[in-house]
Amino acid sequence: MSGKLAKLKVKIRNFSLKDMLDFKNLPLRRDKAIAAAEDKDINTSFPINSNAARLHPSVQKMVVSRIIERDGCSARTLVLKKEDNSPAAWFRAGQYVSVKMKIGSSYVTRPYSISSSPKLTKDGRIFITVKENPGGFVADFILTELKEGDSVLVSGPEGNFYHDRLRDSRNVVAVAGGSGITPFLSMAYAIRDGIEDFNLTILFGSRTEKSILFRNELDSITEETDKVRVVHVLSDEEAPLFEHGFITADLIRKYAPSDYSLFICGPEGLYRHMEDVVKELGLPKRLVRREIIGVSGRMVSSVSDTPEESYRLSVIQGPYRYETTASSKETLLVAMERAGILAPAKCRSGECGWCRSKILSGTVCIPPQNDFRRNMDKQTEHIHPCVSFPTSDIVLEVPRGDTPDA
Ligand code: FES
Structure with a gap:
């Protein structure tokens, strides 16, 4: 403004008799409109909300419709199907679901990569594969107790371990160990089914020829599409047509195209081994992707060599307080589940x-490679109990999780 106040001209019309009559007749007109309206409920659900709930459900009630034993591999594939036969949530090949169960008095969740094609979600199915995990009581339960017809609660698809053409190269070299093949099997199916479009070379490490998981499935995919190639690497035996030893930088160079993204999925030992291999390859960070779902006590051993100790853990959940103990070699999440x-x-x-x-x-130890907290969370003493190992007595405020029978 230039110092002068702008003059605002407002024209006020006189309140007329017609305005008064309009106002007086307002309830009458409203009643007429109501009487003339159709006698049906007002729409309170909109397509956008139902589509969002269908595509991104927080939970899916599913049953174990079939169990496929993986003989010689100490593993089982569970075919999970929606209880109401509706389509399962669509996912990107490489994502995982979190399966929630009640075992004894413990509520447990475990993440498992989906090993099937996204195409099967249309008839409500997803496949997960569970491998023997010595000392792991959930894997034990699934391998020995879970049976066809049992119900499980499954989360919507989660995780970022999938091919993104804006971020990743069109050529992917996948390094898999043991059951770490599952997300790559899903990617291979998705490529075969025309859902994903990139070239996938899988270097798959197994101990022996007999212990190769999904060998038949991988063979049939590579017969159907030339965009997927599988190289088997056997660590414990030599056999014709197979590579022998470990997956090294030289082996990757032998099979990789000139430009590629490197995806890694497997047991903890594989990630440690691949750290040096990635350095030797000199790949930029953005081209290397790792899938790590689940953390064990061995990971804390890599950052802390303190002896195993037991601490008091007090958990506050709303108005409730629970007291239990937590081992320095177990995450706080595992300690809570046990209790x-x-x-x-x-x-x-x-x-x-x-x-x-x-x-x-109290204080905790968090392996740096698993510390994905926001800076603000670090400043305000927030932690992720799934990767936090106690180093003193702890008092922890925890939100309440869903029950498996929710
Ligand atoms: S369960 Fe995902 S951060 Fe803890």
């Missing part, structure tokens, strides 16, 4: 933030 405390969890690797909780007192 039957219903804690939220999905990825179990520090990435999704679903288990975010506040430390009211």
Whole structure:
């Protein structure tokens, strides 16, 4: 403004008799409109909401419709089907779901990569494969107790371990160990089915020829599409047509095209081994992707060599307080599950933030490679219990998780 106040001209019309009559007849007109309206409920659900709920469900009620034993591989594939036969949530090949169960008095969740094609979601099915995990009581339960017809609660698809053409090269070299083949099997199916469009070279490490998981499935995919290639690498035996030893930088160079993204999925030992291999290859960070779902006590051993100790863990959930103990070699999430405390969890690797909780007192050790907390969370003493190992007595404020029978 230039110092002068702008003059605002407002024209006020006189209130007329017609305005008064309009106002007086307003209820009459409203009643007429109501009487003339159709006698049906007002629409309170909109297509956008139902589509969003269908595509991104927080839980899917599913049954184990079939169990496929993987003889010689100490593993089982579970075919999960929606209880109401509706389509399962669509996913990107490489994503995982978190399966929630009640075992004894403990509520547990475990993330498993989906091993089937996204195409099968249309008839409500997804496949997951569970491999023997010595000392792991959920894998034990699934391998020995779970049977066809049992119900499980499954999360919507989670995780970022999928091919993104804006971020990744059109050529992917996948390094898989053991059951780490599952996300790559799903990618291979998706390529075969025309859902994904990139070239996939899988270097698959197994101990022996007999212990190769999904050998027939991988063979039939490579017969159907030339965009997928599989190289088997056997560590414990030599056989014609197979590579022998470990997956090294030289082996990757032998099979990789000139430009590629490197995807890695397998047991913890494979990730440690691949750290040096990636350095030797000199690949930029953005071209290397790792899938780590689940963290074990061995990971804390890599950052802390303190002896195993037991601490007091107090958990506050709303008005409730629980007291239990936690080992320095187990995550706080595992300690809570053992005590039957219903804690939220999905990825179990520090990435999704679903288990975010506040430390009211005490200290923890978090392996740096699994510390995905926001800076603000670090400043305000928030942690992800799925990757936090106690180093003192702890008081923890935890949100309440869903029950498997929700
Ligand atoms: S369960 Fe995902 S961060 Fe803890």
